[in-house]
Amino acid sequence: MLDFQRIHEPYKASLDQALLDVANSGQYIGGPEVVGFESELSRFLDAGVCTVGNGTDALQIALMALGIGPGDEVVVPAFTYAASAEVIGLLGATAVWCDVHKSTFCINSESLSKVLTQNTKAIIAVHLYGACADIESIEKIAPGIPIVEDTAQAFGAKWTSGKYAGRFAGTVGAFGTLSFFPTKSLGAMGDGGALVSKDTKLLNLASKIAKHGQREKYVHEMIGVNSRLDPLQAAVLRVKLKYFNTSVESRKVLAKAYADGLAHLKQVICPQNIDEGHILHQYTIRVTNGDRDALKAHLKQSGIDSMIYYPMGLHQQEAYRHWEPNYTLEATNTLVQEVLSLPIGEHLSTEDVSYIAAAIEAFYNHD
Template sequence: MDKKIQMVDLKGQYLRIKEEIDQALLSAVSETAYINGPQVKTFIESLKSFNQVNHAVTCGNGTDALQIAMMALGFKPGGEVIVPAFTYIATVEVIALLGLTPKFIDVQPDTFELDYEQLEATITEKTVGIVPVHLFGQCSNMEAINAIAGKHDVAVIEDTAQAMGAEYIFADGRKQFAGTVGTIGTTSFFPSKNLGCFGDGGALLTNDAELAQRAHMIANHGQRQKYHHESIGVNSRLDTVQAAVLNVKIKYLSRYADARRTVAQKYDIALADIEGLTTPKQAPYSTHVYNQYTCQIADGRRDALKAFLQERGVPTMVYYPIPVHLQQAYRQYGYNEGDFPVSEQLCKNVLSLPIHTEMELETQDYIIEQIKDFFAYGNNQ
């Protein structure tokens, strides 16, 4: 390929809507309301409208959103929060920072989502929350999780950083957007997310007015009225210029999801019959927005395939190479190798292929051809 292949083509996406983005940024800069400007308020309304939710609270990033959610829910040090062992570190990081105890749980081997069948056995009298991670772009089984959480009076915090725009499909056919099904949802607007800004940003979604008010206060130094601090808070704001970008891009979010699904469907068909490669499974209870297209490579050949593709100009990523319970920082919680076999095996098998809104057919055909060549010729170098 003469053209450099990107995991995520942020520049191409920007160029497609350049005029709108540039005008939005110019307007934000010209107004000089750099903190809590009108663009932030407009974006909050757009975010609520898109997700069909009553309340949205913006903040500095997705990690802050998780921390603010736990603070707003009143989690106290010593409480236990159940979280998948196979996830990005931020999901667990805030639990430790707040003096809570992460209780890890394994994931399902095909959808990568929290294994709800193991959930009830993990709940103790100290359990205060469950954090289902909607990994790679589709929802966890929220009906099953909510039922167990309700039985034990436990809060559910949806980590929706990779699944903004995905829809949970109830057994009766109803649909709700990811992040609006549990007690509260959190998300990230990191540039590579399906709805990404030009820096950091995050938000919380809920239908609970009191919970939303607490989250808003906490994100603003614990104050409802300026200089009147009712609770301990943090300083976490979505910058006005980032809101300006998001105001434009949220209009295209459904189109972006469709573009990613088109790429994923082409991969699904082209790679379906390759022995030793398993394409990602779509759960029956969720639509998929494919923040990542993550395959599993059998027989210990993942790293060989990754190196093979890199030599031919095809970037790939491993999300994630080490499960959280085996990370050095989290060894203190007493988990050992073998405790969560599915998560541990996935860390050895998973490989994410390039997928984005600007993928050209020629580029994807080239990627597919290289993958087929690797398996056809038995390359294990």
């Protein structure tokens, strides 16, 4: 789906130099690259930042900082990556599934209202595929319940309307959590993650948890974890952050080319929530009439990769089946059969997209 050699080509010399500088510095844990990246990221987002080892750690640490534990319920959409729910179980709490909107793939606050109980201690709102979830309506339906914005797939996305217009995804909840997994919109050359918050007290607590719960060296105040961003990854991310906006702009051009190329196909539903604030982490179409898997196979035959994010609702996964949903997750159950993510990224041209759109058209009009 992504060709990193081509994506990195315009700034390859800077990346090589950044990696070499860390290798030659002898500073392999923490140090100036990590501090520098944290301050640049914080300036970019206009919020406090604490880097950690990956996006899953960021979610777990956010829940730990909010005091989530046994007996607590945390609401999470069933249509997301496993990490969003896994961390709830790791802390001995209970995941409570809610549904998403078919049109945005993000949390449906009406479904949220059906699963809230006195034990609901947090809500994980996932900004899926690069678009902002509707945090404002969650706040209205669940006032006072802390929201963790799982921003692994939406670094750089912004709201374009409502109370949070102009703000970045991940900066309005109790915490935002980021992943710098290589395929993400701001991707490292390995694992990386961060917590984001405007609440300094909460962020300091999270930072302490990420460092074995220590206040100062060898003084441990609470049970924590060991989770830190590697300086090599910080150095890479400092370079890539400079090119972030260019990367999003080229994805937007490709998304427009997909929309133009696919608009006339009635069996395909193009993403309906693409606006100025969407960063196009994925371009995910819905394939109706049960044709999704056949279309995927057809594309494969034409040399085109595509991905299914996600083939199962998390409530259907063996690991999480003990958390039975309280009601039918209609949108999730439909989307897992319909979604197909098409290639998108700076390594592609609009001609590539036209080729892919033509291959999809050929699937439907082959005789």
